[in-house]
Each structure stands twice: as structure tokens, then as C-alpha cells.
Amino acid sequence: MQGAAVEEPLEKLFAAMIYRSAGRLDKAAQFASSVPSSSSPVLLACAKALLNDKPAALRLLDRAVQERDPRLVWLKRLPMLTPLQGDPRYRNILQMAGLGNN
Numbered sequence: 001m002q003g004a005a006v007e008e009p010l011e012k013l014f015a016a017m018i019y020r021s022a023g024r025l026d027k028a029a030q031f032a033s034s035v036p037s038s039s040s041p042v043l044l045a046c047a048k049a050l051l052n053d054k055p056a057a058l059r060l061l062d063r064a065v066q067e068r069d070p071r072l073v074w075l076k077r078l079p080m081l082t083p084l085q086g087d088p089r090y091r092n093i094l095q096m097a098g099l100g101n102n
Contacts, residue, residue: 046080
């Protein structure tokens with residue numbers, strides 16, 4: 001990502017995911033931590049999941065359901081949330097968002 005300006009929250013999350021998969025955990029954490037706190041709860045949950053903070057990620061997803069975040073439709077497709085898939089609380093969040101049957 002040399003020379004590339006990464007500005008948007010989703011771009012930052014994908015950069016973090018790429019650095020994490022390459023073993024560059026320092027850079028991954030840098031990008032994940034730089035997602036603005038004013039971002040969607042779904043995107044903030046992705047950042048927390050990338051930082052291995054599952055409890056915070058699940059709380060943010062719960063908030064996303066309560067606030068009816070339009071990005072909830074991405075829940076089953078965002079690769080940053082893969083670490084949460086085995087958690088019963090995540091499955092419950094999918095049910096509450098109407099995404100639990102597929």
C-alpha cells in the first residue's frame with residue numbers, strides 16, 4: 001500500500017485485513033484503529049474484530065441492530081467478522097437482523 005492514501009473507513013478495514021493476513025499485525029492494528037468513531041456501528045465492529053476484541057465487536061453489532069444500521073445487510077459477507085461466526089451471540093444478532101436462516 002505504499003503511496004496509496006487510505007481514507008474511507010471500509011478501505012481502512014480492508015487494508016487492516018490484508019496486513020493482518022500478511023502477518024503485519026502492527027500495520028493491521030494501525031489501520032483498524034484509525035476507523036473514525038463516527039463510523040457505522042457495523043464498520044466499528046469490523047475494526048474491533050480485526051483487533052481481536054470480540055466483546056466490543058458484538059456490542060457494536062448489537063447497537064447496529066438497535067439503530068437499524070443499513071450496513072447490517074453485509075453481516076454475513078464481511079470477512080472481518082469471520083472470527084465471530086462461531087459465537088452464539090453473533091448468531092443471535094444475525095437472527096435479530098433477519099439474516100439467520102441462510
